[in-house]
Amino acid sequence: MSTYTSATGEDRREMLAAIGVASIEELFADIPKSIRLGRELDLDSGRSEQEVFAELRALAQRNVSTQDEVSFLGAGMYDHYIPALIDSITGRSEFLTPYTPYQPEISQGGLQAMFEYQTAICELTGLPVANASVYEGPSAVAAAGYVAKLTNGRRRFVVSRGVHPHSREALATLAHGWEMDVVEAPLHDGLTELPELDGEVSAIVLQQPNFLGAVEDIPALAQAAHEAGALVICACDPHSLALLKPPGECGVDLAVGEGQPLGNRLDFGGPSFGFFASTEALLRRMPGRIAGETRDLEGRRGFVLTLQTREQHIRRERATSNICTAQALNALAGVIYLSWLGRRGFVELATLMLRRTAYARERLSALDGVELLHEQPVFREFAVSLDAPVQRVIGRCRERGINPGYPLGREYPEHERGLLVAITEQRTREDIDRLADALGAAVAAERAGNRATALHGAGA
Amino acid sequence: MIAAEEQTLTVFERSRPGRRAFVAPALDVPERAVDELLPAELLRGQEPRLPEISEPELVRHYNRLSKRNFDLDTGFYPLGSCTMKHNPKLHERVAALPGNAALHPLQDPRYAQGALELMWRLQVALGEIAGLPHVSLQPSAGSHGELAGVLLTRAFHEDRGERRTKVLTPDTAHGTNPATVTMAGYDVVKVGSDARGNVDLDDLRAKADEQVACLMLTNPSTLGLFEHGIEEIARIVHGVGATLYYDGANLNAIMGVCRPGDMGFDIVHFNLHKTFTQPHGGGGPGSGPIAVSDRIEPYLPRPQIVCRRSEGNGGEPFFDLDYDRPKSIGRLRGFQGNYGVFVRSYAYIRSLGAEGLREVSELAVLNANYLLARLRQEGVLDYLPAAYERVCMHEFVLSGAPMRRELGIKTLDLAKRLLDFGVHPPTVYFPLIVDEALLIEPTETETKETLDRFAEIVAAILREAKDDPEIARAAPYTTPVRRLDEAAAARRPVIRQPL
Numbered sequence: 001m002s003t004y005t006s007a008t009g010e011d012r013r014e015m016l017a018a019i020g021v022a023s024i025e026e027l028f029a030d031i032p033k034s035i036r037l038g039r040e041l042d043l044d045s046g047r048s049e050q051e052v053f054a055e056l057r058a059l060a061q062r063n064v065s066t067q068d069e070v071s072f073l074g075a076g077m078y079d080h081y082i083p084a085l086i087d088s089i090t091g092r093s094e095f096l097t098p099y100t101p102y103q104p105e106i107s108q109g110g111l112q113a114m115f116e117y118q119t120a121i122c123e124l125t126g127l128p129v130a131n132a133s134v135y136e137g138p139s140a141v142a143a144a145g146y147v148a149k150l151t152n153g154r155r156r157f158v159v160s161r162g163v164h165p166h167s168r169e170a171l172a173t174l175a176h177g178w179e180m181d182v183v184e185a186p187l188h189d190g191l192t193e194l195p196e197l198d199g200e201v202s203a204i205v206l207q208q209p210n211f212l213g214a215v216e217d218i219p220a221l222a223q224a225a226h227e228a229g230a231l232v233i234c235a236c237d238p239h240s241l242a243l244l245k246p247p248g249e250c251g252v253d254l255a256v257g258e259g260q261p262l263g264n265r266l267d268f269g270g271p272s273f274g275f276f277a278s279t280e281a282l283l284r285r286m287p288g289r290i291a292g293e294t295r296d297l298e299g300r301r302g303f304v305l306t307l308q309t310r311e312q313h314i315r316r317e318r319a320t321s322n323i324c325t326a327q328a329l330n331a332l333a334g335v336i337y338l339s340w341l342g343r344r345g346f347v348e349l350a351t352l353m354l355r356r357t358a359y360a361r362e363r364l365s366a367l368d369g370v371e372l373l374h375e376q377p378v379f380r381e382f383a384v385s386l387d388a389p390v391q392r393v394i395g396r397c398r399e400r401g402i403n404p405g406y407p408l409g410r411e412y413p414e415h416e417r418g419l420l421v422a423i424t425e426q427r428t429r430e431d432i433d434r435l436a437d438a439l440g441a442a443v444a445a446e447r448a449g450n451r452a453t454a455l456h457g458a459g460a
Numbered sequence: 461m462i463a464a465e466e467q468t469l470t471v472f473e474r475s476r477p478g479r480r481a482f483v484a485p486a487l488d489v490p491e492r493a494v495d496e497l498l499p500a501e502l503l504r505g506q507e508p509r510l511p512e513i514s515e516p517e518l519v520r521h522y523n524r525l526s527k528r529n530f531d532l533d534t535g536f537y538p539l540g541s542c543t544m545k546h547n548p549k550l551h552e553r554v555a556a557l558p559g560n561a562a563l564h565p566l567q568d569p570r571y572a573q574g575a576l577e578l579m580w581r582l583q584v585a586l587g588e589i590a591g592l593p594h595v596s597l598q599p600s601a602g603s604h605g606e607l608a609g610v611l612l613t614r615a616f617h618e619d620r621g622e623r624r625t626k627v628l629t630p631d632t633a634h635g636t637n638p639a640t641v642t643m644a645g646y647d648v649v650k651v652g653s654d655a656r657g658n659v660d661l662d663d664l665r666a667k668a669d670e671q672v673a674c675l676m677l678t679n680p681s682t683l684g685l686f687e688h689g690i691e692e693i694a695r696i697v698h699g700v701g702a703t704l705y706y707d708g709a710n711l712n713a714i715m716g717v718c719r720p721g722d723m724g725f726d727i728v729h730f731n732l733h734k735t736f737t738q739p740h741g742g743g744g745p746g747s748g749p750i751a752v753s754d755r756i757e758p759y760l761p762r763p764q765i766v767c768r769r770s771e772g773n774g775g776e777p778f779f780d781l782d783y784d785r786p787k788s789i790g791r792l793r794g795f796q797g798n799y800g801v802f803v804r805s806y807a808y809i810r811s812l813g814a815e816g817l818r819e820v821s822e823l824a825v826l827n828a829n830y831l832l833a834r835l836r837q838e839g840v841l842d843y844l845p846a847a848y849e850r851v852c853m854h855e856f857v858l859s860g861a862p863m864r865r866e867l868g869i870k871t872l873d874l875a876k877r878l879l880d881f882g883v884h885p886p887t888v889y890f891p892l893i894v895d896e897a898l899l900i901e902p903t904e905t906e907t908k909e910t911l912d913r914f915a916e917i918v919a920a921i922l923r924e925a926k927d928d929p930e931i932a933r934a935a936p937y938t939t940p941v942r943r944l945d946e947a948a949a950a951r952r953p954v955i956r957q958p959l
Contacts, residue, residue: 046813060559062574093533094526106530135600268563269795271745312639321641329741345482
C-alpha cells in the first residue's frame with residue numbers, strides 16, 4: 001500500500017504534541033458518533049505500484065483499440081496521429097500539475113498558452129473572441145444555448161437533426177431546466193431543412209459538416225435565422241475549418257466544437273476539450289476562463305485571467321456559467337497540435353483527408369448492396385446504406401480486423417441500415433481497399449444468406 | 461529588457477514564412493481538386509494564419525513557457541478547497557496504455573470490456589466511499605456534477621407532480637453552487653452562518669419551506685469545519701420534501717471516517733481532480749462523478765454503466781452501457797465521461813485501498829491542525845487569527861484583518877510576498893464571510909518540514925512588514941513578471957494576438 005505520504009511515527013507524535021491532543025481521533029471530535037462509519041470501507045486492500053500497474057494493464061488489454069484493428073469509427077471523435085512532442089510537452093510537471101492560474105505572476109506559461117490557444121481558435125473560426133476551453137463538444141453546444149438564452153430570453157431552440165445526437169441531448173437536458181423547448185429541424189436528402197422561424201426562436205443549432213457527413217450551406221441557414229432575430233450556433237469539425245468558409249464569415253454567432261481531433265487522445269471519450277468562439281457582442285456573456293494580455297508594474301508584457309466578473313467565483317448566482325475547472329491541458333495540446341501542423345500543414349492534412357474520403361466513398365458506393373445515404377459533398381466522413389443487417393455486416397468485417405464504422409440505427413431509426421464511415425490521415429488507401437473488400441464480402445454473404453433463408457422458407 | 465521581451469514572444473510571433481514541423485503522409489489516392497469535392501462558394505478565401513515554425517523551435521517555445529509556471533511537483537501548494545495533493549506518476553503511465561488512450565468511445569461494448577469494467581469498479585468504490593450506492597461517472601468536473609445534481613432534484617420533484625422554485629446555499633458556499641442553481645433554473649436563497657461557523661439552524665428553519673427543492677452543502681464546510689448539526693440539517697431539509705446535496709470538494713477530510721450518505725445526503729459529487737489525484741493541468745481536465753440514493757437513481761444521466769450477470773456468456777459478467785432509462789434527465793455531455801481521469805482515480809483507489817484512504821484523511825486533518833498550531837507558535841495568529849477557534853478538518857481559514865490594520869499589508873500582499881519564497885499562496889478572499897480571508901489546505905502528502913518552513917516564512921514576512929510594509933505591498937520581485945495590471949486587461953480586453 002502506498003498513500004504517497006511521509007509522516008513517520010515520530011512525526012505524528014511531535015505533531016500531535018504541538019497541536020495539544022493525544023490522538024488523531026481527537027481531531028475528528030466534531031463528527032457525531034451516530035454518523036461515524038465504525039468499520040473499514042468495503043474496498044480491497046492497497047497494492048504496490050507494480051501490482052496496480054499489472055492489474056490496469058490487464059484491463060487495458062481487454063479493450064480493442066484503434067491500434068488493434070483498422071478502425072473507421074468517427075462520429076465525433078477521430079483517430080488522428082498525435083505528434084510525439086505533444087506528450088513530451090503536456091507531460092511536463094509545469095503544465096501537468098498546477099491549478100487554474102489564480103496567481104498570474106507564477107503562471108505566465110499557462111496563461112500565455114491560453115492566449116495563444118484563443119488566438120488559434122479565433123483564426124480557425126473567423127470570430128473575434130474565444131475562451132480558454134469548455135468541457136467538450138456536446139456540452140459546448142449546450143453552453144452556447146445558455147448564452148443565447150441569456151442574450152435574448154426567447155423560449156425555443158431549433159436544432160438540426162444533423163447535429164450530433166449527444167449534443168442535441170445535452171442541450172435538451174439543460175434546456176429543460178431553463179423551461180425552454182427544443183424543436184428539431186429535419187434533414188432532407190442529408191441537409192437541414194429549417195421550419196418557419198418565428199419571434200420565439202432564441203437560436204438555431206447547426207453542425208458543419210453534419211452528423212451524416214454532409215457539408216451544409218451554413219450562410220443560407222444563418223441568414224434565415226437572423227431574419228427571424230435568432231442567434232446562430234454552429235458546432236464545427238475543427239479540421240474542416242482548414243478548407244471551409246469559417247463560421248465568422250457565414251453569419252454564425254457562436255462557433256463551438258469538439259477539440260479532441262486537435263492533438264488529443266481518444267481516451268474512450270475524454271478528457272478532451274470544447275472550443276468556444278463568438279462575436280464581439282457576446283463576449284461578456286461567454287462562459288469559462290479567458291486569458292488577456294496586459295503589463296506588469298515594470299511595463300513588461302504579461303498575461304492574466306480577465307473579464308472575471310462573468311465568472312462564478314465573483315458573480316455567483318449572476319454568473320454567465322457555473323464552469324470552474326475546464327480543460328486547460330487539453331487545450332494546450334490543441335494549440336501545440338495546430339502549431340505543429342502550421343499554416344500550410346493544416347491545409348495539406350485536410351486536403352489529404354478530403355481526397356481519401358472521396359476515394360473511400362467512391363469505392364464503397366460501387367459495391368453491390370451499398371448505397372450512399374445522401375449525395376451531398378462531404379469532408380472526412382460519409383454515410384452509406386447497406387442492403388443487409390448492419391450489426392451482422394460489422395461482425396463479419398471484424399473477423400477480418402476491420403471496424404467499418406458507426407451503425408446509425410440507434411440514433412437514426414429511419415436509417416436502420418445506415419453506417420457512418422470516418423477517414424483520417426491514419427487510414428491509408430490500402431486500409432480503405434481492405435475496408436471495401438471486407439464490406440463488399442460481408443454484404444454479399446449476408447444477402448446470400450438471406451436468399452438462402454428465403455428460398456428455404458419458400459420451399460418449406 | 462531585450463531578454464524579457466524575447467521570453468514573452470508568442471508562438472505566432474515566432475512564426476516565419478516557409479518554416480514547418482509537419483510533413484504530410486504521401487498522397488496515395490487520386491489527386492482531386494478541392495473545389496471539385498466541395499462547393500466553391502463554401503470554401504474559405506484565406507487559410508487560417510497558424511504559426512509557421514520548425515519542430516526544434518516549437519519544443520523550445522513551449523518548454524520556455526513551462527518554466528514560467530510554478531507547479532505542484534516543484535513546491536508547496538496549500539491552495540484551500542483545491543486539494544493540491546501529489547499526482548502519482550504511475551497514473552500517467554496507465555492512462556497512456558494504448559488499450560486506454562487509443563480506445564474509441566463508440567467501440568462496441570463487447571470490445572471495450574476492460575474499460576467498462578474499470579468504470580464499473582470505480583462506480584462501486586465511489587458508491588462505498590460516499591455511502592450512496594448509485595453512481596454516474598458522466599459529469600466533466602465538479603460544477604458539472606452540481607448541475608447534474610440540481611437537475612436530478614428537479615426531475616425527482618417533477619416526477620411527484622411538484623414544481624419547486626428555490627435552492628438554499630450557505631453564505632460560505634463555493635461560487636459554483638449559486639451559479640449552478642441559476643443555470644438549473646432555480647432561485648438562490650442564502651442561508652447564514654452562526655457564530656461557530658456552522659449553518660445557522662434558525663435561519664435554515666425559517667427559509668426551508670415547500671418551495672425549496674434542495675440545500676447544497678459542503679461538509680466539512682469551506683471554513684474547514686465539520687457541520688456537527690448535520691443530522692438536524694438533514695431532518696429540516698427532508699421535512700419539507702427537499703433534497704440534500706453534498707458538494708464533494710472537501711471529501712479529502714472524511715474518507716473512511718464518515719460518509720455523506722450516512723449523514724442524510726441524497727446526492728454527492730466527487731472531484732476526481734481533487735480527492736482522487738487527477739492532475740489539475742493548469743485548469744483542467746477534471747471529472748465530477750455523482751453518487752445518489754435509491755430515490756434519485758431513476759433519474760441518473762444516461763447511459764449508465766451496468767454489469768449484466770444474468771445473460772448467457774458462461775456466467776461471466778458482461779459490462780454494458782444502459783440507455784433504457786426512461787426517467788433519466790438525459791445526457792450532460794458526449795460519450796461516457798472523462799475516462800482518462802477514471803483510469804487515474806481507479807489506480808489511486810487500488811493503490812491505497814480502504815486503509816490507505818482512511819489514512820489519507822487522517823493525515824490531511826493532522827497536517828492542517830499541525831500547521832495551524834505551528835502558525836500559532838510562530839506568533840502568526842496574533843495578526844492572522846483563525847476565523848473560528850475550533851479544531852479544523854483538512855483546511856482552515858485565517859483572517860488578515862488585524863494584519864491589515866496593524867501592519868498595513870493586505871492578505872493579497874502576503875500572498876504575493878509568499879511567491880518570492882517559492883510557495884504557492886493559499887486561497888485568498890474566500891470564503892466571503894471572513895474579512896481578508898486566507899484558506900489554507902496543506903493536504904496529506906506534505907511533510908512536517910514543509911509545514912514548519914511555511915509557518916516560518918509567514919512569520920518572517922510579518923516581521924519584515926513590521927519594519928517596512930512597502931516590501932510586501934510591492935511584492936513579488938523574483939517571479940517572471942511582477943504584479944500585473946488586471947484592471948487594464950479587463951477595461952480593454954486583448955484576448956487574442958492581432959495577426
